[in-house]
Amino acid sequence: MLDEQLVRNVHLFSVLDDEQLATLLRYTRAVQLQENETLFEFGQSAERFYLVSKGQIKLFRVSEDGNEKIIEIVSPGKLFAEAVMFMQHGRYPVSATALQPSEVYSFENRAFATMLQESNGLCLKLLASLSMRLHAQVNEIDNLSLQNATFRVIGYMLDLLSDPRTESAVLDLAVPKQVIASRLSITPETLSRILHTMARNDIISINGKIIAIKSVQRLREFGRYDRAQYAGVR
Amino acid sequence: MLDEQLVRNVHLFSVLDDEQLATLLRYTRAVQLQENETLFEFGQSAERFYLVSKGQIKLFRVSEDGNEKIIEIVSPGKLFAEAVMFMQHGRYPVSATALQPSEVYSFENRAFATMLQESNGLCLKLLASLSMRLHAQVNEIDNLSLQNATFRVIGYMLDLLSDPRTESAVLDLAVPKQVIASRLSITPETLSRILHTMARNDIISINGKIIAIKSVQRLREFGRYDRAQYAGVR
DNA sequence: GGTCATCCTTGATGTATATCAATTTGGTTT
């Protein structure tokens, strides 16, 4: 059973009229995934794109030496692999597996491509969406190379904040810390040390996957002025 | 005087018919840039996009502490800043300045956006172009985080190779080494050490901005197995 | 409720790259 409201709330689909939406849904199917089950692998021919309805999906690459780098963790309500859709003979640039028992809706590229040809508004919407993604990536490269590990961890936590203006907040990491570490291109050990240094400085408190941020402002500042590794309590 | 052939060879424009091309060119103007002259700055309202006809343009960001990170070096025949075009009130995500005396053709976003609304083929072409860019970025993130500095240097040199199948080649770096270093997110010192280690291992020879690659195959292997810093002659 | 397997934490050590500092080289201008 498809959650039509979830589909309707996807930004990219918001321009579809009722008839187009109906057509899209006709070619849509829900896929159940167990924990660690793989949806598609790097290099496979890309015939479909996906919307997460429940759980979490990791998109990742495996390097020659067998190390896995998580590119993104996709949460409910978010699309993925839609960038390949209109390329003929496109191949998935990453692998996708479920971090938890999950459900995704699977859309046919071809059906959507047909709509793209009919609706210019849709086409422009997709352009805007891709271009925003591209800008986000430029920022990402920025962060990876210009900033240090502590900065990235803080950025990740700030992203999880629903309301960026609250001064204190409680957030749920939702995935194993090692997964977050991979996403941030650091080792689990380093992530642990960074978090605990913050805790020692009374900026956050850690309770398993639940992190309480005591002061968002001091969290931001910590990234600018401190090096986590050797920073003592002050 | 516009080099119409150069414009016609741009992949994105190849789908335009003669009339559309004429319309585009009517709103196009050539801009001359001196060395170090800035074309636009980060955050400025993006009304135009560009094609390099002569010289080299660097796209970069400046971090809070004043360090500049070069995101890309754009060469003749390549477009830049076209990803912002159809976003209303878009802002440039980077700054652009000339590395040498250069010439760029400047296109109006609005004129092009009008064409986009008329031509679905053009729209799809742009989608494909952006999506390829997105994939390239995913690869880039991959390289930045998974690989080491030596690997990135090798990747940069292999990219400059016109024919990737030749076993030996001579290539012109064309820009100061410090610019390349910034592009690769390393310091000039580290770049120098890496190049000279390769030279000591008889893989390349260095003559100012001219690098002779003695064996492309050995160059590739060097990235996989070696650490440049402490690798001796073998 | 104990056992087992993950995940997380903590410490000791290693290393790739940055930083700082001093020459050297190369290209421009006089």
Added chain:
DNA sequence: AAACCAAATTGATATACATCAAGGATGACC
């Protein structure tokens, strides 16, 4: 050719993070 300036090189040292290794904590399953 001399003088000058930016770019490149080279060496010494510092440091952020990784790696290796050894416990702890947590939760699932019988």
